[in-house]
Amino acid sequence: MANKKDVLFGLYDDEEILVDAVKEAKNQKFDIMDVFTPFPVHGLDPALGLSESRLHVAGFVFGLLGALTAFGFMTWINVVDWPIIIGGKPYWAVPAFIPITFELTVLFSAVGMVIVFYTICGLAPTGNTKVLDNRITDDKFCLAFDVTQMDESEKMELEKFFGNTGASEINTKTL
Amino acid sequence: MGSITSPIREPLVTGNKTYHQITEDICAPTERAPSLSWTIAFTIANVLLGVFTFTSVWTVYFGIGTWDLNRTVGWGWDITNFVWWIGIGHAGTLISAILLLFRQKWRTGVNRAAEAMTIFAVAVAGQFPLIHMGRAWLAFFIFPYPNTRGPLWVNFNSPLLWDVFAISTYATVSILFWYVGLIPDLATVRDRASGFRKKIYSFVSFGWTGSAKHWQRWESLSLVLAGLATPLVLSVHTIVSFDFATSVIPGWHTTIFPPYFVAGAIFSGFAMVLTLMIITRHVLNLKDYITIAHIESMNKVILLTGTMVGIAYLTEMFVAWYSGYIYEQFAFYNRALGPYWFAYFAMMACNLISPQIFWWKKMRRNIYVTFIISIFVNIGMWYERFVIIATTLARDFLPSSWSLYTPTWVEVGIFVGSLGMFFTLFLVFVRVAPVVAIAEIKHILKTSGDQYLEEKKEYVKKQQFTEKE
Numbered sequence: 001m002a003n004k005k006d007v008l009f010g011l012y013d014d015e016e017i018l019v020d021a022v023k024e025a026k027n028q029k030f031d032i033m034d035v036f037t038p039f040p041v042h043g044l045d046p047a048l049g050l051s052e053s054r055l056h057v058a059g060f061v062f063g064l065l066g067a068l069t070a071f072g073f074m075t076w077i078n079v080v081d082w083p084i085i086i087g088g089k090p091y092w093a094v095p096a097f098i099p100i101t102f103e104l105t106v107l108f109s110a111v112g113m114v115i116v117f118y119t120i121c122g123l124a125p126t127g128n129t130k131v132l133d134n135r136i137t138d139d140k141f142c143l144a145f146d147v148t149q150m151d152e153s154e155k156m157e158l159e160k161f162f163g164n165t166g167a168s169e170i171n172t173k174t175l
Numbered sequence: 176m177g178s179i180t181s182p183i184r185e186p187l188v189t190g191n192k193t194y195h196q197i198t199e200d201i202c203a204p205t206e207r208a209p210s211l212s213w214t215i216a217f218t219i220a221n222v223l224l225g226v227f228t229f230t231s232v233w234t235v236y237f238g239i240g241t242w243d244l245n246r247t248v249g250w251g252w253d254i255t256n257f258v259w260w261i262g263i264g265h266a267g268t269l270i271s272a273i274l275l276l277f278r279q280k281w282r283t284g285v286n287r288a289a290e291a292m293t294i295f296a297v298a299v300a301g302q303f304p305l306i307h308m309g310r311a312w313l314a315f316f317i318f319p320y321p322n323t324r325g326p327l328w329v330n331f332n333s334p335l336l337w338d339v340f341a342i343s344t345y346a347t348v349s350i351l352f353w354y355v356g357l358i359p360d361l362a363t364v365r366d367r368a369s370g371f372r373k374k375i376y377s378f379v380s381f382g383w384t385g386s387a388k389h390w391q392r393w394e395s396l397s398l399v400l401a402g403l404a405t406p407l408v409l410s411v412h413t414i415v416s417f418d419f420a421t422s423v424i425p426g427w428h429t430t431i432f433p434p435y436f437v438a439g440a441i442f443s444g445f446a447m448v449l450t451l452m453i454i455t456r457h458v459l460n461l462k463d464y465i466t467i468a469h470i471e472s473m474n475k476v477i478l479l480t481g482t483m484v485g486i487a488y489l490t491e492m493f494v495a496w497y498s499g500y501i502y503e504q505f506a507f508y509n510r511a512l513g514p515y516w517f518a519y520f521a522m523m524a525c526n527l528i529s530p531q532i533f534w535w536k537k538m539r540r541n542i543y544v545t546f547i548i549s550i551f552v553n554i555g556m557w558y559e560r561f562v563i564i565a566t567t568l569a570r571d572f573l574p575s576s577w578s579l580y581t582p583t584w585v586e587v588g589i590f591v592g593s594l595g596m597f598f599t600l601f602l603v604f605v606r607v608a609p610v611v612a613i614a615e616i617k618h619i620l621k622t623s624g625d626q627y628l629e630e631k632k633e634y635v636k637k638q639q640f641t642e643k644e
Contacts, residue, residue, distance in 0.1 A: 034386050034387065034388075035386070035387040036384055036385040036386055036387070037385055037387065037390065038194065038198075038359075038363070038385060038613075038614060038617055039359075039390075039614040039615070039617040039618040040390040040391070040393065040394050040614070040618060041387075041390075044387055045387065045391055048387055050387065050388060050391060052391075052395075053391050053392045053394075053395040055392050055395045055396055055399065056395060056399045059399045059403070063403075073319070074331045077319070077328045077331070078328075078331060081326075081328070082325060082326075082327070082328055086330060086332045086333075087332060089332060093331075093332055096331065096332040097331060099334075099337040099340070099341065099410070099414055099417075100331060100336070100337055100340045102406075102410060103337075103340040103341050103344040103407075103410065104340065104344070106344055106348060106403050106404075106406070106407045107344040107347060107348065109399075109403055110347070110348045110351055110352075110400055110403055110404075111347065111351065113396060113399060113400070114351045114355060114396070114400075117355070117392055117393075117396050118381065120392070121386075121388075121389045121392060122382070123358070123381040123382055123383060123389075124381055124382065125378045125379065125381055126378075126382060127374065127377045127378045127382075128377070128382065129362075129365070129377050129380070129382045129383075129384070130382070130384065131366060131384060132384075134366040134367070135366070136366070136384070136385050137198075137359070137362045137363040137365075137366045137383075137385055138194065138195055138198045138363060138366065138367070139193065139194035139195040139198065142385075
C-alpha cells in the first residue's frame with residue numbers, strides 16, 4: 001500500500017453505546033475515519049451523516065440495458081437477419097419476446113449491481129485483509145480515527161473521548 | 176434499539192444468547208472435525224453421486240434409447256425429475272426475497288440454508304435437460320451465438336428457449352444473492368480461523384471489514400436483489416409451465432398452469448427445506464436458531480400452498496367437464512382412473528389431503544409429524560409431475576399408438592443418483608460455511624431474542640398495572 005495509516009480505535013460492547021459515541025464524536029467535531037460493526041446497525045447512518053446509497057440507480061441502468069439488449073437483439077434476428085415464420089406469427093412477435101426480455105432485464109440488473117457493489121466497496125478475492133480487530137466480525141463495535149497527522153495532545157483528547165463514551169478497549173494499529 | 180416488536184410475538188432466538196454465543200454456535204460446525212453421522216451421510220451421498228455419474232455416462236454413451244421412451248412418451252422420468260428439482264429450488268429465493276420484502280423476521284433462521292438448497296437443486300435440475308439432449312457436448316447450441324450455419328438462430332418464440340434463459344438467469348441471480356449474503360459471515364469465520372484456513376477464508380470473504388458504508392450498500396443491494404428475485408422466482412416456474420401449457424396436448428393446454436405450478440413449486444420447496452432443516456438443526460445443534468416457531472411458520476406456508484395446489488387439481492377436473500371437450504375430459508378421466516391411477520392417487524393423498532393436518536396447531540408444532548408430512552409432500556410433488564407428463568403422453572390422440580411407459584434401471588439410477596448429487600453438495604456446504612446467517616441473526620436479536628421479549632412482557636405488564644390504578 002502506498003500510504004500507511006495510523007489508526008486509533010475504540011471497541012464498544014453494544015451497538016447502542018456505539019451510536020451514542022458516534023453522535024458525541026460528531027458533536028465534538030472529531031473526524032471519524034470509519035465505523036465497523038458485526039451487523040448492519042440501524043440508526044448509525046444518520047448519526048454518521050451518511051447519505052443514502054445510490055446503488056439502486058446502477059440496478060435501474062443495467063436493467064434498462066438488459067431490456068434493450070434482449071428486445072433489440074431478438075428484433076434484429078427475427079426481422080432483419082433471418083426472418084422466418086414460426087407458428088403463423090408475425091416476424092416481430094412482441095408478446096413472445098416478453099419472457100426473455102424480462103429475464104435479461106433481471107440478469108443484467110443483478111449482475112451489474114453486484115459488480116458495482118464490489119467495485120465501489122473495494123471488495124475482491126485478493127486474500128489481503130485489513131482488519132483492525134478480529135472481534136469486529138464477532139461482537140465488538142469499532143469506532144476508528146485516523147491519527148497519522150495528529151500530535152500527542154490530540155491523541156490524548158481522543159483517548160479521553162473513548163473513556164467518556166464507554167469504550168471497553170482502546171487500541172492502535174497501523175494499516 | 177427502538178424495537179417495535181409486539182411482546183406476544185414468539186422469540187426467534189432462544190437460549191438467552193449474546194452476540195458472541197451466536198458466533199460460536201453457528202461457526203462451530205465448520206471448525207470441528209466431521210461427526211460420525213456426517214461422515215456416514217457423506218459416504219452414502221457420494222456413492223449415490225457415483226450412481227448418477229455412471230448412469231449419466233451410460234446414457235450419453237448408448238443414447239437415450241436406454242430409457243425406454245417410446246413413440247408417444249418422449250418425456251418420462253427425466254423431465255419429471257427436472258420439474259421436481261426446479262420446483263424444490265424455489266423455496267430458497269422465496270424465503271430470502273419475498274419474505275424479506277414482507278419483513279418476516281423468521282426468515283433469518285432458515286434463509287441461508289434454503290438459498291444453498293435452491294442453488295444445489297437448480298444445479299441438479301440443470302443436469303436433466305442436458306443429458307436428455309443426447310449429445311450433451313453440443314449443449315451450447317441452445318444459446319444464440321454467432322455460428323457458421325447461417326448464422327442460424329435459436330427460436331425465440333419457443334417456451335423451451337425461454338426456459339433456458341429463465342433457468343440460467345435464476346441460477347445466476349440466486350448464486351449472487353446467496354454469496355453477497357454470505358460474505359460478512361465468511362469474514363466472521365475468517366477472523367476466527369488461523370493458518371491455511373484463514374488464507375482460504377480471506378480469499379472467499381473478499382476482504383470484508385464491516386465498514387458502516389459497506390453495510391449500508393450491502394442492505395441496499397440485498398433489498399433491490401430481493402425486489403428483482405421476487406418476480407424472477409414467479410417467472411421461472413411460470414415459464415416451466417409454459418413448456419406444457421403452450422402445447423396443444425389435452426391436459427396440458429390450460430391457462431391454470433402458471434399459478435398452479437408456482438404454488439406447487441413453493442409447496443415442494445418448503446417441504447424440502449423442512450426435511451433438511453429438521454435434520455440440520457438436530458445434527459448441528461441449532462435448535463435455538465431454527466425454533467419450533469420457524470417450523471410452524473413454514474408449516475403454515477405448506478398448508479396454504481398445498482391447499483392451493485389441491486384447488487388447482489379440482490379446478491382442472493371441473494374445467495375439463497365444463498368445457499364439453501371430449502379429449503380434455505378423457506385426459507382427466509384417464510389421469511384419475513387410467514393405467515396410472517396409483518400415481519394420481521398418491522398425488523392427491525400426499526399433496527391435498529396430508530397437509531390438511533396442519534390446521535391443528537399441535538400438529539404444526541410437532542417435529543415428527545412435520546418431518547413425515549414433508550416427506551409425503553416431496554413424494555406427492557414428484558408424482559404430480561409424473562402424472563402430468565407420463566399419463567398424458569401415454570394416451571395419444573390415436574388409440575393405436577397408446578402405450579405404457581415404465582422406467583429402466585438407467586432412469587431410476589439417474590433419479591436416485593441426483594439425490595446423491597444434491598446431498599453431496601449440501602453436506603459439503605454445512606461443513607465449509609455458516610448454515611445460519613450470523614449477521615442477520617445478530618441483527619434481530621434485540622427484537623426477537625427470548626430475553627429481550629421477556630423484558631418487554633414485564634414492561635407491558637407493569638404498564639397495564641399502573642393504568643388500572
